[in-house]
Amino acid sequence: MSSAPTPRTRIRRIAELANYERATLHAIVDAAYLCHISFFDGESSHCIPTACWRDGDFLYIHGSNGGRLMRQLVADRDVSVAITHLDGLVLARSAFNHSMNYRSAVVYGRFEPVTDLAAKHALMDAFMHKIAPGREDEARRGNAKEFAATTILRISLDEAAAKIRTGGVEDDEADLALPVWAGVLPLAQVRQAPLADAANTVPAPAYVQRWAL
Amino acid sequence: MSSAPTPRTRIRRIAELANYERATLHAIVDAAYLCHISFFDGESSHCIPTACWRDGDFLYIHGSNGGRLMRQLVADRDVSVAITHLDGLVLARSAFNHSMNYRSAVVYGRFEPVTDLAAKHALMDAFMHKIAPGREDEARRGNAKEFAATTILRISLDEAAAKIRTGGVEDDEADLALPVWAGVLPLAQVRQAPLADAANTVPAPAYVQRWAL
Numbered sequence: 047m048s049s050a051p052t053p054r055t056r057i058r059r060i061a062e063l064a065n066y067e068r069a070t071l072h073a074i075v076d077a078a079y080l081c082h083i084s085f086f087d088g089e090s091s092h093c094i095p096t097a098c099w100r101d102g103d104f105l106y107i108h109g110s111n112g113g114r115l116m117r118q119l120v121a122d123r124d125v126s127v128a129i130t131h132l133d134g135l136v137l138a139r140s141a142f143n144h145s146m147n148y149r150s151a152v153v154y155g156r157f158e159p160v161t162d163l164a165a166k167h168a169l170m171d172a173f174m175h176k177i178a179p180g181r182e183d184e185a186r187r188g189n190a191k192e193f194a195a196t197t198i199l200r201i202s203l204d205e206a207a208a209k210i211r212t213g214g215v216e217d218d219e220a221d222l223a224l225p226v227w228a229g230v231l232p233l234a235q236v237r238q239a240p241l242a243d244a245a246n247t248v249p250a251p252a253y254v255q256r257w258a259l
Numbered sequence: 260m261s262s263a264p265t266p267r268t269r270i271r272r273i274a275e276l277a278n279y280e281r282a283t284l285h286a287i288v289d290a291a292y293l294c295h296i297s298f299f300d301g302e303s304s305h306c307i308p309t310a311c312w313r314d315g316d317f318l319y320i321h322g323s324n325g326g327r328l329m330r331q332l333v334a335d336r337d338v339s340v341a342i343t344h345l346d347g348l349v350l351a352r353s354a355f356n357h358s359m360n361y362r363s364a365v366v367y368g369r370f371e372p373v374t375d376l377a378a379k380h381a382l383m384d385a386f387m388h389k390i391a392p393g394r395e396d397e398a399r400r401g402n403a404k405e406f407a408a409t410t411i412l413r414i415s416l417d418e419a420a421a422k423i424r425t426g427g428v429e430d431d432e433a434d435l436a437l438p439v440w441a442g443v444l445p446l447a448q449v450r451q452a453p454l455a456d457a458a459n460t461v462p463a464p465a466y467v468q469r470w471a472l
Contacts, residue, residue, distance in 0.1 A: 054303055079348070079359065079446075082341055084297035084306035090267055093297035093306060093341040095363055128295055128306040132448070135292070135390055137467075140399040141383060142409075144390070146292065150308055170354060177348055177357070184439050186353040196355075215456050226397050227463055228456040231470050233292075235345070238445040243428050248438045254350075257444050 054154045055207035068103075071208045074151040075100045078129040079177075081107070083115070085123040092118070098129075099173045104200040105153060106160075106169055116197040119157040127153040127201060134232040136214070139221040145211065147230065153206040157199035166198050178253045267367045268420035281316075284421045287364040288313045291342045292390075294320070296328070298336040305331070311342070312386045317413040318366060319373075319382055329410040332370040340366040340414060347445040349427070352434040358424065360443065366419040370412035379411050391466045 081098040084091060094115050098107050105127060109116040119125065133147040160166055167187070174182040188196065215228045237258045242250065294311040297304060307328050311320050318340060322329040332338065346360040373379055380400070387395040401409065428441045450471045455463065 080343060080345055080361075082295040082297075082306050082308075082343070084295075084304040084339075086299035086304050090367065091297040091299050091304060091337055091339045093295050093339040093365060095295075095341055095343040095361070097359060124304055126297075126304045126306040128308055130293060130295070130308040132293055134451075134454075137391060137394070138398070140401075140405075141387055141395075142399075142401050142405040144387070144398070146310060148293075148308070152306065154303065174354055174357070178350060178444070181350070182354075185351070185357070186355075186434055186437055186439065188353075188355050192353075192355040214454065221399055222458060223460075224399055225461045226399065227459055227461050227467060229459065229463075229467070230454040231391070231467070232451040232454065234449055234451055236447055236449040238347075238447055241347075241427065241443040241445065243441040245435060246440055246442065247436075248440050250442075251440055254440060254442070254444070 051207060052154070052205050055152065055205055067208070070210070071151055071203060071206055072100060074131065074149045074208055075105060075129055075203070076176075077131060077149070081105070081127050081129045083107070083119070084126040084128070085118055087118055087123070097173075099176045100203070101169065101172050103203045105203055106173065106198060106200050107157070108170070108173070108196055108198045111195055111197050116199070119199055120159055120197065122156055124156060125154070125201070131235070132233050133212070134230045136230050137228055138215045139217045139224045139226040139228050143215070143217055143221070145216075147211050147213070147232075149208070149210045151206060151208045153201060153203060155201045155205050157201045160198040160200055163193065166193055166196070169198055180251065180253055184251065264420060265367070265418050268365065268418055280421070283423070284364055284416060284419055285313060287344065287362045287421055288318060288342055288416070289389075290344060290362070294318070294340050294342045296320070296332070297339040297341070298331055300331055300336070312389045313416070314382065314385050316416045318416055319386065319411060319413050320370070321383070321386070321409055321411045324408055324410050329412070332412055333372055333410065335369055337369060338367070338414070344448070345446050346425070347443045349443050350441055351428045352430045352437045352439040352441050356428070356430055356434070358429075360424050360426070360445075362421070362423045364419060364421045366414060366416060368414045368418050370414045373411040373413055376406065379406055379409070382411055391464075393464065393466060397464065
C-alpha cells in the first residue's frame with residue numbers, strides 16, 4: 047500500500063531515493079525511539095526531540111500537560127515530524143561524491159489529543175510494549191493522577207514520505223582510477239549491556255536478559 | 260565559558276538537566292554527524308535532517324544550491340536546529356517514571372552563507388577531517404564547478420542550550436518495594452566493520468582500519 051505524495055511530501059532532491067510505501071514508512075518509524083518535531087509558534091520555529099511510538103497509521107507522543115511542547119501542539123499547530131536513522135558514511139574517491147546511508151521519514155500534519163481514558167491506558171501499554179515487550183504487565187501502571195497529568199497526542203501518517211540511501215560509493219567515472227580508498231564506514235544504533243538498579247529485588251526479565259544479545 | 264540563556268533557550272521542563280556550558284554544547288555537536296533543522300516557509304513548518312559539522316562557535320551545513328533546504332535557509336529564515344543522542348531507556352518500577360538518557364542541543368538563529376572561496380575550501384576540508392581525519396589530503400578535492408554548485412551555511416552557537424539526562428532510575432519512594440526489575444537499557448551509536456568498494460586499488464588507510472576497533 048502506498049500514499050500518493052502531496053506537494054509537501056514529494057521528494058525533490060535525489061528523487062529516486064524517495065519511497066512512498068506504507069510498510070517502508072512503518073519500519074522506519076518502528077525502529078525509532080525518538081522523533082524531532084518542528085513547529086512555528088508565531089514568532090520562532092522550534093525543533094524539539096521527543097519519544098514516539100506508532101499504532102496503526104498514527105504516530106504518538108506524550109508529555110506533561112504543562113510542558114511547552116504539549117501546550118503548543120494542542121494549540122493545533124501545523125507540524126513536521128522527522129525520524130532519521132544514520133547507517134553509515136559513504137567515502138567516495140572525490141570529496142564531492144561523499145554521502146551518507148540513512149533511512150528517514152518526514153510527516154506533515156497536526157497533532158490531536160487522545161482524550162478517551164481507556165484509549166490512553168491502551169496507548170501507554172503499547173508504548174511500554176515497544177520499549178520492553180511484556181513490561182506493560184509488570185511495571186506499575188499509571189494511576190488516575192498520573193494519567194490526568196499526561197497529554198497523549200497523535201498525528202496521522204497519511205501525509206508522510208520516506209527516503210532511504212543504501213549501498214556503496216558512486217564515483218564519477220573519471221575518478222575511479224584515483225589511488226583513494228573508497229567504501230562505507232557503517233554506523234548502527236546498538237544495544238549495550240543492561241545496568242541493573244542496585245535496589246533490585248527481582249531477577250532480570252527475559253527482555254532485559256536478551257537486550258544486548 | 261557559558262552563555263546566559265535567552266527566552267528561547269531557557270530550559271523549562273526538568274530545568275535541572277539544562278546545561279549552558281560551551282564545552283558541553285561543543286561535545287554534543289561534535290559527536291553528531293546529523294542535525295535536524297526546523298524552519299517555517301510562510302505556509303508550513305519543515306523538519307529536515309542534514310549533515311553538519313562545527314568549527315569554532317559555528318555549526319555548518321552544506322548542500323546543492325538548487326536544494327529546497329538551502330534555498331529556504333538562504334532566504335534568511337529563523338530556524339531551530341536540534342542534535343540529539345539517545346543513550347538508553349530508563350526502566351522505572353512505575354510506568355510514569357520511565358525515562359530516557361540522552362544528550363541534546365538546540366540552537367536558535369539564522370543561517371548565513373559562506374561566500375569566500377578560500378573559506379569554503381577550508382570548511383569542506385574540516386568537514387572531511389571530521390568524517391575521516393587525514394582524508395582531506397587523499398580524496399580529490401572539489402573542483403571549481405563542484406564548489407560553485409555547493410552552498411555552505413553557518414549558524415552561530417551563541418543562542419543554544421544543551422540538555423542531558425544520565426544515570427539510573429528515579430522511582431517514587433512508594434514504588435521501591437514493588438517486585439519490578441529496574442535499571443537502564445543502554446543504546447549507543449557504534450562503528451561497524453568497513454565495507455570496501457570492490458574496485459579499490461589501494462589498501463585501507465589508518466582511519467578505516469581503526470574505524471570499528
